[in-house]
Amino acid sequence: MIKPGQTVAMNVAEAVLDYPVISAPFGKALVEVGKQRPEVLGLTADLGKYTDILPFAAAFPERYFNVGMAEQNLIGIAAGLARTGFVPFCTTYCVFATRRAYDFIAIGCALSRTNVKILAGLPGLTTGYGATHQGIEDLALMRSIPGLTVIDPCDATELMQAVHAIADYDGPVYMRLPRGQVPVVLNPQTYQFKINRAQRLRSGDDVGIISTGMMTTRALEAAQKLSDQGIHATVLHVPTLQPLDTDAICELAASVKLLVSVENHVVSGGLGSAVADLIVSEQTGNRLIKIGIPNQFIECGSLPFLQSKYGLTTENIVSKVKAALDGSSR
Amino acid sequence: MTTHTTTSEMDIKHLRQMAKKLRRHMLTMAAGKGQGYIGQGLGIADILAALYFGEMKYDAQNPDWEDRDRFVLSTGHYSIGLWAALAEAGFFPLEELSTYGADESRLEMSALDSAPGVEMTGGSLGHGLGQGVGMALGLRLQKKASRVFVELSDGELQEGSTWEAAMSASHFKLDQLIAIVDCNGIQADGPIVLNIEPVADKWKSFGWETTEIDGNDMTQIVAALKSARFKDGKPKAIIARTIPGKGVPSIENCEKAHFLNTSHVDWNRALEELELQND
Numbered sequence: 344m345i346k347p348g349q350t351v352a353m354n355v356a357e358a359v360l361d362y363p364v365i366s367a368p369f370g371k372a373l374v375e376v377g378k379q380r381p382e383v384l385g386l387t388a389d390l391g392k393y394t395d396i397l398p399f400a401a402a403f404p405e406r407y408f409n410v411g412m413a414e415q416n417l418i419g420i421a422a423g424l425a426r427t428g429f430v431p432f433c434t435t436y437c438v439f440a441t442r443r444a445y446d447f448i449a450i451g452c453a454l455s456r457t458n459v460k461i462l463a464g465l466p467g468l469t470t471g472y473g474a475t476h477q478g479i480e481d482l483a484l485m486r487s488i489p490g491l492t493v494i495d496p497c498d499a500t501e502l503m504q505a506v507h508a509i510a511d512y513d514g515p516v517y518m519r520l521p522r523g524q525v526p527v528v529l530n531p532q533t534y535q536f537k538i539n540r541a542q543r544l545r546s547g548d549d550v551g552i553i554s555t556g557m558m559t560t561r562a563l564e565a566a567q568k569l570s571d572q573g574i575h576a577t578v579l580h581v582p583t584l585q586p587l588d589t590d591a592i593c594e595l596a597a598s599v600k601l602l603v604s605v606e607n608h609v610v611s612g613g614l615g616s617a618v619a620d621l622i623v624s625e626q627t628g629n630r631l632i633k634i635g636i637p638n639q640f641i642e643c644g645s646l647p648f649l650q651s652k653y654g655l656t657t658e659n660i661v662s663k664v665k666a667a668l669d670g671s672s673r
Numbered sequence: 674m675t676t677h678t679t680t681s682e683m684d685i686k687h688l689r690q691m692a693k694k695l696r697r698h699m700l701t702m703a704a705g706k707g708q709g710y711i712g713q714g715l716g717i718a719d720i721l722a723a724l725y726f727g728e729m730k731y732d733a734q735n736p737d738w739e740d741r742d743r744f745v746l747s748t749g750h751y752s753i754g755l756w757a758a759l760a761e762a763g764f765f766p767l768e769e770l771s772t773y774g775a776d777e778s779r780l781e782m783s784a785l786d787s788a789p790g791v792e793m794t795g796g797s798l799g800h801g802l803g804q805g806v807g808m809a810l811g812l813r814l815q816k817k818a819s820r821v822f823v824e825l826s827d828g829e830l831q832e833g834s835t836w837e838a839a840m841s842a843s844h845f846k847l848d849q850l851i852a853i854v855d856c857n858g859i860q861a862d863g864p865i866v867l868n869i870e871p872v873a874d875k876w877k878s879f880g881w882e883t884t885e886i887d888g889n890d891m892t893q894i895v896a897a898l899k900s901a902r903f904k905d906g907k908p909k910a911i912i913a914r915t916i917p918g919k920g921v922p923s924i925e926n927c928e929k930a931h932f933l934n935t936s937h938v939d940w941n942r943a944l945e946e947l948e949l950q951n952d
Binding site: 384405406408410411413415416418419420421422423424425426427428429431446447450451454455 | 739785786792793794796797799800802803804805806807808809810811812814815833834837838840841844845
């Protein structure tokens with residue numbers, strides 16, 4: 344447990360890394376996509392440097408547009424470009440895309456079915472910059488928009504594959520964007536991202552952990568620790584929150600009593616809520632423990648401190664699972 | 674490249690007659706529905722006629738023709754005017770106008786892009802100009818000569834996103850983008866509730882080539898659209914002062930012109946008043 348005062352808020356690495364990393368995987372993947380598809384464009388709202396899109400700008404300067412600090416216009420322009428046959432990839436931060444430009448995404452992208460891809464940096468607690476920059480409720484906002492595909496990738500492997508997949512997909516997409524030194528957790532030789540497919544990364548009969556985004560890494564670590572203690576967990580990674588792979592979740596629900604949702608997002612409105620909706624409507628009878636950020640704005644601080652304080656840790660998943668199992672017969 | 678012919682007096686007269694035809698359709702539609710944004714529709718009838726039957730190139734049989742000019746109706750609730758123009762232009766049968774605002778009609782009270790000829794879904798105000806910027810950028814990347822005409826309203830100038838878009842259009846030197854700002858002086862709560870003047874100076878200061886006209890004077894409209902063809906690296910703004918309800922005196926003078934229903938209008942009388950107007 345990291346205590347206040349041990350780390351300095353703004354000068355630590357954005358994540359504690361026990362994995363190999365790829366630098367700016369989004370930019371690398373978008374350059375590859377750009378080579379294959381001349382209709383792919385790059386747009387940003389004064390956050391090119393901070394959203395890893397500059398490799399694309401360097402490779403295709405005539406296909407890159409910086410619209411300044413104007414997120415509504417970013418999405419509006421993207422919708423217009425999509426209308427003329429282009430596939431714009433827009434980058435900004437989660438908070439600005441969703442809180443500022445919501446109407447433009449709902450109407451100009453989703454209702455209008457335009458082929459706009461929104462890549463949103465600093466998801467959940469991946470910045471210590473405080474409440475203005477922490478996109479902790481973006482998934483709730485985005486998955487309530489009909490027709491918008493919503494993705495929270497786990498790592499560099501999945502992000503890079505997803506960039507190709509969403510370029511191939513004809514429709515609006517909101518995807519969280521891990522940036523900078525992004526860990527490689529999923530094996531790029533064997534893992535295959537598909538929109539609308541949840542992936543069972545590990546199997547066990549005692550508990551079903553349903554996770555998304557970077558918390559899948561912690562879920563896998565927790566499952567290993569639980570296994571060392573004789574508790575066997577399935578880890579179902581759900582990168583796409585909308586449309587939800589309901590079959591995969593129901594299949595898991597039928598095989599275990601206890602479900603645990605884990606996400607880098609407030610516990611209301613995100614993956615945990617989606618699972619809760621599903622198991623109630625399908626009357627699966629499972630118990631569900633939701634792990635995520637509490638419903639409150641988060642302060643400024645170092646990431647290890649904040650993630651520890653608000654429960655986005657391997658240890659928290661382990662202890663919550665054990666407590667739940669101790670309180671019931673397995 | 675399309676070659677534009679010189680506008681003669683004959684053409685002006687024809688466009689005036691088309692505007693009257695559009696007004697007739699609108700009144701019939703509003704009468705059928707018993708309500709509608711008829712004031713705004715009547716107000717921009719002349720501009721719509723000049724665009725659809727003079728200035729713009731399009732193929733009503735092939736609405737997705739890549740080389741077409743685009744018309745973006747940012748004020749989706751002006752749809753009553755757009756439906757009249759699109760039907761008269763041949764995008765769908767004139768008889769369909771009678772379904773305006775009816776259950777399951779594609780001619781909704783606010784225009785959706787699912788109807789033929791509608792380039793974007795307007796109505797949530799402040800969206801049209803930004804999308805127009807994107808379209809103009811895209812057309813330039815494709816090296817197309819097509820132009821983008823965006824209609825927006827004076828009330829819409831209160832939306833910050835309009836100015837984000839205005840700033841970006843001049844930054845990107847989009848001279849094939851033409852904003853037609855319908856200044857009819859009304860908005861939902863009545864006469865313009867927050868001062869937006871001086872409108873033309875604002876557009877000029879944002880780097881737009883700007884002209885101000887009487888938006889119900891066909892000669893001035895045609896001349897402004899003609900001068901907006903100029904390729905000078907600047908987007909064009911036409912500030913069109915219009916009169917809501919234009920062509921029907923009893924509606925022109927109606928204080929509730931933003932949204933009218935049958936309790937305020939005698940539709941038969943309105944049609945008679947329209948027919949009495951000179952072309």
